[in-house]
Amino acid sequence: MTLGKLTEIDIRELWEHEQYDFSEWLSQEANIEYLNEILGLSLTDIKKEVFVGAYRCDLVAKDEMSDTTIIIENQLECSDHNHLGKIITYASGLNAKVIVWIVKEAREEHRSAIEWLNNITDPDLNFFLIEIHAYKIGNSDPAPKFEVIEEPNGYRKNTKVGNVLSEPSKISQEHLIFWNQLNDVVIANNSPFNVKKATNRHYYNIHIGTSKAKISICLYDKKSQIGVELYIFDDKDLYDSLYACKDEIERELQFELDWQRLDNKKASRIKHYINGLNFDDHLNYNELMLEIIEKVKIMKKVFTKYIN
Numbered sequence: 001m002t003l004g005k006l007t008e009i010d011i012r013e014l015w016e017h018e019q020y021d022f023s024e025w026l027s028q029e030a031n032i033e034y035l036n037e038i039l040g041l042s043l044t045d046i047k048k049e050v051f052v053g054a055y056r057c058d059l060v061a062k063d064e065m066s067d068t069t070i071i072i073e074n075q076l077e078c079s080d081h082n083h084l085g086k087i088i089t090y091a092s093g094l095n096a097k098v099i100v101w102i103v104k105e106a107r108e109e110h111r112s113a114i115e116w117l118n119n120i121t122d123p124d125l126n127f128f129l130i131e132i133h134a135y136k137i138g139n140s141d142p143a144p145k146f147e148v149i150e151e152p153n154g155y156r157k158n159t160k161v162g163n164v165l166s167e168p169s170k171i172s173q174e175h176l177i178f179w180n181q182l183n184d185v186v187i188a189n190n191s192p193f194n195v196k197k198a199t200n201r202h203y204y205n206i207h208i209g210t211s212k213a214k215i216s217i218c219l220y221d222k223k224s225q226i227g228v229e230l231y232i233f234d235d236k237d238l239y240d241s242l243y244a245c246k247d248e249i250e251r252e253l254q255f256e257l258d259w260q261r262l263d264n265k266k267a268s269r270i271k272h273y274i275n276g277l278n279f280d281d282h283l284n285y286n287e288l289m290l291e292i293i294e295k296v297k298i299m300k301k302v303f304t305k306y307i308n
Contacts, residue, residue: 008133013134032061040201052094069097084101091125097124101129106150131147182204215296221277221278239270253298253302
């Protein structure tokens with residue numbers, strides 16, 4: 001067996017300019033999805049160069065689940081006091097709940113500062129300090145990698161009075177509980193699809209044998225619903241071809257779908273909703289999960305015929 005050697009490359013070879021290169025790359029949906037995995041969020045409505053007074057924040061987004069504001073400040077250099085001041089200014093001006101500072105290298109004093117901010121601020125404020133690196137194996141394409149240097153304690157910071165979990169922490173904890181139980185139910189039912197490691201994210205992805213799309217299970221606590229969807233990454237032609245067969249597909253599935261072309265985004269969604277989710281009452285979880293499994297199985301079977 002011949003093994004390659006992993007080598008790190010200078011990120012300036014990939015992105016020469018923070019605003020025009022790196023921020024532009026990160027704002028693309030596939031790359032934001034990678035950051036979502038790190039943050040445990042679902043960032044949507046990405047805006048670039050948002051003015052805060054006389055200054056401009058690199059990226060501003062909304063979390064699809066909580067509708068809270070997230071700011072992202074990029075620095076393709078070592079962290080410095082100037083950018084530390086900027087993220088606080090932007091967070092204040094935009095009333096952001098999640099503050100993400102991405103740097104080439106985090107200095108120890110700034111790591112300590114972010115740790116301190118997470119410890120002393122209100123529980124609904126969450127600061128992330130993340131390094132961006134890039135690696136190659138031999139002559140392979142470079143692969144970017146986010147490395148979390150400082151983060152909130154799993155979104156489970158306690159309030160200063162009574163040790164009561166904040167609302168974001170409670171929701172994150174409920175996500176983890178739901179996905180862990182779903183994994184148990186999937187295994188108990190002969191594993192009709194591969195289980196994924198439980199996380200505090202609101203979604204759970206399932207591969208369907210194509211790079212064009214995936215099936216996602218999404219938890220919408222405020223709507224008391226679970227979404228089971230075909231998520232098409234970046235292919236409006238594929239969506240249109242499926243929509244042309246809408247009646248036939250829904251007839252095979254034996255349930256209706258919410259068809260979302262999302263003309264202002266790269267991705268498209270074809271979604272079915274299951275009612276009855278309540279994070280304060282888990283009594284119907286097993287029933288909901290059995291329905292999820294059946295919906296995933298039939299959607300995978302039907303849609304792969306039309307995609308492949």
